[in-house]
Amino acid sequence: MSIESPAKNWLHAPTGTERAWIGLALLWCIVLTLAMPYWHFKGKQNSTGEAYTVEPTRFADRVQQFVDSNKVGEVNGTPIAEPPPGGDAYLQAQMWRFYPVLQFKKGQTYRLHISSLDIQHGFAVLPINMNFQVLPGYDHVLTITPTMAGEFPILCNEFCGIGHHQMTGRIIVTE
Amino acid sequence: MTTLDPTVEGALPETEAAGRGNHPPGTFRVCATTGLTVDLAAEKFIKINAVFAVVFLLLGGIAALLLALTRWSAVHLLNAEWYYRMTTFHGLNMLILWILFMEIGILYFAATALLKSRLASVKAGWAGFACMAVGAIMLDAVILAGKADVMMTSYVPLRAHPTFYLAIILVAVGTLIGVINFLATVYIAKRDKTYSGSVPLVVFGAITAAIIAVSTLLHGAGIMIPTFLWSIDVIDHVDPAAYRLVWWGLGHQSQQVNVAAMVSVWYLLGTLTVGAKVLNQGVSRTAFLLYILFINLASAHHLLVDPGVSAGWKIWNTSYAMYLAVLASMIHGYTVPAAVEVALRKQGHTKGLFGWLGAAPWKNPGFSGFFLSLLIFGFIGGITGVTLGTEQINIIAHNTLRIPGHFHATVVGGTSLAFMALAYYVVPLIFRREFPLRWMCRAQPYVFAAGIVLMSLGMSFAGSYGVSRRSWDVEASGALHPVSYDPSVHVWLGVLGIGGSLAFVGLLMFVVPTVLAVFFGKRVEAKMPAW
Ligand code: HEM
Ligand SMILES: [Cu+2]
Ligand SMILES: [Cu+2]
Numbered sequence: 278m279s280i281e282s283p284a285k286n287w288l289h290a291p292t293g294t295e296r297a298w299i300g301l302a303l304l305w306c307i308v309l310t311l312a313m314p315y316w317h318f319k320g321k322q323n324s325t326g327e328a329y330t331v332e333p334t335r336f337a338d339r340v341q342q343f344v345d346s347n348k349v350g351e352v353n354g355t356p357i358a359e360p361p362p363g364g365d366a367y368l369q370a371q372m373w374r375f376y377p378v379l380q381f382k383k384g385q386t387y388r389l390h391i392s393s394l395d396i397q398h399g400f401a402v403l404p405i406n407m408n409f410q411v412l413p414g415y416d417h418v419l420t421i422t423p424t425m426a427g428e429f430p431i432l433c434n435e436f437c438g439i440g441h442h443q444m445t446g447r448i449i450v451t452e
Numbered sequence: 453m454t455t456l457d458p459t460v461e462g463a464l465p466e467t468e469a470a471g472r473g474n475h476p477p478g479t480f481r482v483c484a485t486t487g488l489t490v491d492l493a494a495e496k497f498i499k500i501n502a503v504f505a506v507v508f509l510l511l512g513g514i515a516a517l518l519l520a521l522t523r524w525s526a527v528h529l530l531n532a533e534w535y536y537r538m539t540t541f542h543g544l545n546m547l548i549l550w551i552l553f554m555e556i557g558i559l560y561f562a563a564t565a566l567l568k569s570r571l572a573s574v575k576a577g578w579a580g581f582a583c584m585a586v587g588a589i590m591l592d593a594v595i596l597a598g599k600a601d602v603m604m605t606s607y608v609p610l611r612a613h614p615t616f617y618l619a620i621i622l623v624a625v626g627t628l629i630g631v632i633n634f635l636a637t638v639y640i641a642k643r644d645k646t647y648s649g650s651v652p653l654v655v656f657g658a659i660t661a662a663i664i665a666v667s668t669l670l671h672g673a674g675i676m677i678p679t680f681l682w683s684i685d686v687i688d689h690v691d692p693a694a695y696r697l698v699w700w701g702l703g704h705q706s707q708q709v710n711v712a713a714m715v716s717v718w719y720l721l722g723t724l725t726v727g728a729k730v731l732n733q734g735v736s737r738t739a740f741l742l743y744i745l746f747i748n749l750a751s752a753h754h755l756l757v758d759p760g761v762s763a764g765w766k767i768w769n770t771s772y773a774m775y776l777a778v779l780a781s782m783i784h785g786y787t788v789p790a791a792v793e794v795a796l797r798k799q800g801h802t803k804g805l806f807g808w809l810g811a812a813p814w815k816n817p818g819f820s821g822f823f824l825s826l827l828i829f830g831f832i833g834g835i836t837g838v839t840l841g842t843e844q845i846n847i848i849a850h851n852t853l854r855i856p857g858h859f860h861a862t863v864v865g866g867t868s869l870a871f872m873a874l875a876y877y878v879v880p881l882i883f884r885r886e887f888p889l890r891w892m893c894r895a896q897p898y899v900f901a902a903g904i905v906l907m908s909l910g911m912s913f914a915g916s917y918g919v920s921r922r923s924w925d926v927e928a929s930g931a932l933h934p935v936s937y938d939p940s941v942h943v944w945l946g947v948l949g950i951g952g953s954l955a956f957v958g959l960l961m962f963v964v965p966t967v968l969a970v971f972f973g974k975r976v977e978a979k980m981p982a983w
Contacts, residue, residue, distance in 0.1 A: 279719035279730050280488075280566050282649040287733035295732060295786065302782040306775040313771040313842055317763060320844050324766065328759030353932050374932060396610045397692055399851050399920075403935055406918040408850035409757045412692040413609065417759035430935040432928065434851040434920040436539075436603050437610070439532055442924045445931040 324409070331416040336369065336392045343367040344377050352378055357449065360387055367391075368431075368446070370398040370411045372438055375431050375446025383450050386422045399434035402448065408434055423450040473568025473646035480570075485881060485980045486724075494564035494571040498557045498882050500581060502875070503970065505553035508588065509868075510963050512545030517956040520907065523853075524949020525926055525942050532924040533601070539922055541595045543604035547706075547863065548623060549588050554871045555661065555713050556580070556630040561882075562658035562716070563637035568646040572636035580629030587622025590615055603922060605699065608679060608690045617680035624676065628669045631662045653730050653737065654723075657716030660740040664747065665709045671701030693760045704751035707863065711781065712743050714829070714867040717874050718788045718822055724877055725819040725983075726799075726812065728791035736787050742780035750777055756846035763843070770841050778838055785830045792823075816983035821873025821897035828901060829866030832908055836861060853919050853948075857911030864955075865904040869897060872962050879966060880980035885973030889965045894983075896965075900958025906951025914944035 291299055317323055343366070347358040356377045360366040362385035369376045371394040381387060391400055393413040400409045400417075405425075411417060433444035472480075473489055480489045515538040521529040522538075530538060564571055571577060594600045599613035606612055638659060641647060651659070675698040681687045719736070722728035730736055752769030755761050793808050801811035813819045836858040840849050849855065876893060879885055887893050911921075917938050919926055926945065928935045 279653040279723045279728070281652050282647050283653070283730070283733040285649055287650065289732060289734050291732055291735050295735065295790070298786045299735070299783060302779055302786075305782075306779045309778075309838065310771045310775050313767050316842075316844060317767060322844055322847060323763055324757045324843055324847055325763045326759055326761045326766065355932065378933070397607045401851070401918065401920065403918045404937065406848050406852070406916075408847060408852065410696075410755075410759065410850070412696075412759060414691070415693060415759040430933060432918075432920060432935055434923070435607070436536065436922045439536065439601070441536075441922070442532065442920075442926075443928055443931040445928050445933040445935055447933045 322407070325420075327418040327420075329416045329418070330414055331392060333392070333394045333413050336367075336390075336416060337394055339390070340367040340369040340376065348377075349380060352447065355447075363387070365390060368400070369394060370400070370433065370444075371395050373433070373440035373444035375400075375433075375444070378447045378449065380449040380451065381421075381423050383423050383426045383452055386420065389419045389421050391417045391419065396437055397435050398437050398444065399432075401432040401434040403430045403432060405429065410435065423448075426450045426452045473570070474640065474644035475568070475570050483565075483881060484978045488565045489568050490882070491564040491570050493574045493577065494560045495882055497560050497571070497577045497581065498878070501553045501557035501560070502878060502882075504585060504588070505550050505557065505871075506875075506963060506966055508545045508549035508553065509959065511592065512542050512550055513956055513959040513963070515539075515542035515545065516959070517953060520949050520952025520956070522924070523945055524952075525945045527949060528925075530924075533598075535924045536601050536603075536922075537595060537598060540601055540603050541592070544591060544595070546868075547604065548620075549591075551710060551863070551867065551871075552623065552627050553584065555665075555709065556584070556627065556634075557878075558713055558717065558871075558874070559630065559634040559658055559662060560637075561878075562655045563634050563641065566652050566655050567638065567641035569637055569641035569644065572633055572640055576629055576633045576636075580626045580633060583622050583626025583629065585626075587619045587624075587626060591619035591623065594619060605703065606679070607699075608682070608692050608695045611683060614680060614683040617676055617683055621673070621676050621680060624669050624672045628666070631665045631669070634658070634662050650733075653733060654716050654720045656737055657712055657719065657740050660743055661709045661712035661716065663744055664705055664712060668702055668705040668709055671698055671705065675699050675702065693758065696755060696758060697761075700751040700754040704754060705747060707859075708743055708747040708777070710863055710867045712740065714825065714870045715740070715781075715784045715788070717870045718784070718826060719791075721818055721822040721870070721873055721877070722788055722792050722795075725816055725822065726792055726795045728788075728795040731787055731791050731794065735783060739780040739783040739787075742776050746776040746780075750841070753841040753846070756841075756843055757850045766843055770843070775838075778834070781830070781834060785826070785834070788826060789823075813983070815894050816876075817893045817897050818873050818876040818983060820894075821869050821876065824897050824901040825866050825870040825873065828861050828869065828905060832905065833858065833862035833866050836912065849915065851921055852915035853911040853921050854915030856921050857908045857913075857915055860904055860911065861908045865901060865908065869900060869904070872900070873897065875962070875966055876983065877980075879969045879973070880976050883970050883973075884976040885969045886976055886981060887965050887969045888973060889968065890983075892961050893965050896958055896961040899961055900955055903951050903953070903955025903958050907948050907955055908951070910944045910946070910948030910951055914941045914948060917941045917944075919945070 349359045350357040358377045359380035368391045398411040429448045431446035594615040600616035602612045682690045796808035801808045
């Protein structure tokens with residue numbers, strides 16, 4: 278009875294199927310526990326959380342510098358910037374746009390710096406569906422190697438005010 | 453041993469023989485159905501907390517319908533401003549207000565009726581309730597006034613009116629007072645030896661919930677007080693990463709309070725509906741203990757794609773700690789239905805492997821609600837939760853509709869449905885009113901469960917194509933750079949909308965008979981009528 282005090286000496290080891298179930302469940306939990314670090318080394322897509330504190334105004338300066346020296350074109354009034362292979366790329370999030378449009382080469386590795394100038398935003402790449410958090414004051418560094426060519430929409434996925442659903446950007450990957 | 457099935461005649465415990473605890477004369481009554489002593493002061497608090505809970509459930513439910521009809525892209529009902537406002541309103545009314553008022557009622561019930569004790573302090577009961585009620589009303593007012601469109605997470609530096617943070621602090625303080633009043637009651641019951649041996653399992657579960665709640669509420673104070681001070685310009689900066697870390701110490705742990713409370717309700721309803729006996733007290737109690745020991749660290753699964761926390765930290769916290777709490781849920785997920793099976797087999801339903809299941813009282817909404825809650829929480833909620841909580845899958849799922857798809861299976865199909873099932877006993881036993889519209893009550897758990905499962909599936913599938921949660925317009929029309937999804941997302945958003953509407957119907961099928969029963973129901977004079 279769950280609503281009465283149990284009889285004295287209620288502490289017994291589980292027996293029978295109950296014991297088997299607990300053993301099985303425990304085993305499964307151990308498998309899961311090992312799977313996570315295993316996949317961190319085996320898998321190709323991890324969230325390392327690499328980040329540096331940065332003043333939003335300083336970050337905006339770096340983004341502008343990056344755009345000025347790497348601009349390769351323009352789309353919908355937003356500059357397209359292409360960093361050298363192996364180089365650093367900068368993406369600025371603010372209410373309600375991403376700046377600039379980034380262009381990468383397939384198979385090259387880049388360090389992508391993302392930060393916000395105002396409030397929290399989200400960085401979602403479609404349709405491959407990668408999501409990261411973007412905080413003001415933190416330069417979030419993602420080491421990325423594009424494996425497919427094409428145009429990939431970026432979407433803000435953290436609520437950031439009334440224009441949230443219109444906050445989009447773009448990544449272009451060339452062969 | 454006796455069974456405690458009020459639907460079985462003559463199966464009640466010997467009320468005369470039972471001790472009367474520490475109640476002063478004239479401050480309690482003996483329940484004619486269960487033989488439990490009901491402290492009259494505690495009974496009053498259980499009633500007002502339950503009434504407030506149902507009011508907020510209805511408010512949150514109206515917002516829920518509007519949200520479901522907005523996310524259903526073919527309907528797209530609200531405008532952007534009201535969609536975001538209603539998301540904030542729905543999250544807080546449901547997850548905070550409906551759940552917390554219910555839980556305080558459950559704690560008061562467990563400590564007084566099950567331990568045969570008076571309530572530790574009537575004054576504290578009023579003080580806690582007043583803080584919660586005032587805070588709740590302030591909270592809803594400031595959101596509806598359009599001064600706090602910040603979502604329930606209110607991530608800084610997005611800023612709401614100071615009243616918003618103050619209201620949340622008030623609700624938290626009121627809840628903390630209630631929780632302490634509960635723990636004090638458990639203490640005086642022990643001191644006055646109102647029971648012998650260990651506390652009943654349901655009380656043990658409630659104590660688990662209360663202990664986690666204290667930790668939860670301290671995290672809440674730790675982050676909401678600085679944020680309130682920041683909102684009135686006393687502090688000039690609240691670090692957004694630190695905010696997320698501490699806020700999720702509140703946000704995640706409170707879910708564990710809900711789980712512990714829900715599991716306690718499962719055990720309670722197992723006993724009330726089919727006379728289930730706990731198979732192994734030690735096992736069930738150890739499982740509750742695991743929740744306390746291992747849950748806080750699992751809060752890290754909300755920060756899996758955050759900057760500033762290392763992969764090692766993320767993996768350690770989520771894998772090591774989360775899975776031992778998962779183990780606890782897997783244990784309860786076995787022991788609860790097993791106890792039901794044993795009870796039903798003893799009553800002669802022994803045909804085949806699942807004959808007992810067919811013979812279960814499926815027309816009793818207290819039973820069907822409880823059992824559906826167990827299935828939805830365990831299969832949909834549990835599996836999606838463990839999946840989403842891994843480092844790499846979280847990259848795919850973070851802030852997509854997969855997340856509300858998961859937690860509508862845990863805290864709605866699980867906890868909320870269990871609490872509704874409980875109400876089918878609380879109203880006749882505590883309010884001592886009969887339910888009218890009994891056919892509606894009998895159907896309610898099925899309708900609500902079907903709606904929530906559909907909605908949860910719609911959300912999960914739309915989310916796996918990358919559709920964001922908390923987003924007014926999937927098409928992002930008017931955006932500088934267009935986005936597009938696989939066209940099938942609109943089908944899944946339709947499933948979300950239809951499921952959500954059905955769940956809303958199920959919610960009304962709960963609220964309407966409950967309100968009618970409480971205010972106009974026929975008085976239950978002796979035993980509660982069998983379901
Ligand atoms: C009739 C029942 C319900 C329906 C139809 C429903 C529907 C929804 C919908 C459509 C959303 C918005 C998802 C989005 O656009 O991001 C949502 C969010 C949410 N719901 Fe429910 N819901 C119901 C019941 C509940 C209950 C009972 C709870 C809690 C106990 C709850 C907790 C939440 C929370 C916490 C959110 C997230 C709000 C946010 O993103 O800040 N819901 N719900
Ligand atoms: Cu944004
Ligand atoms: Cu959590």
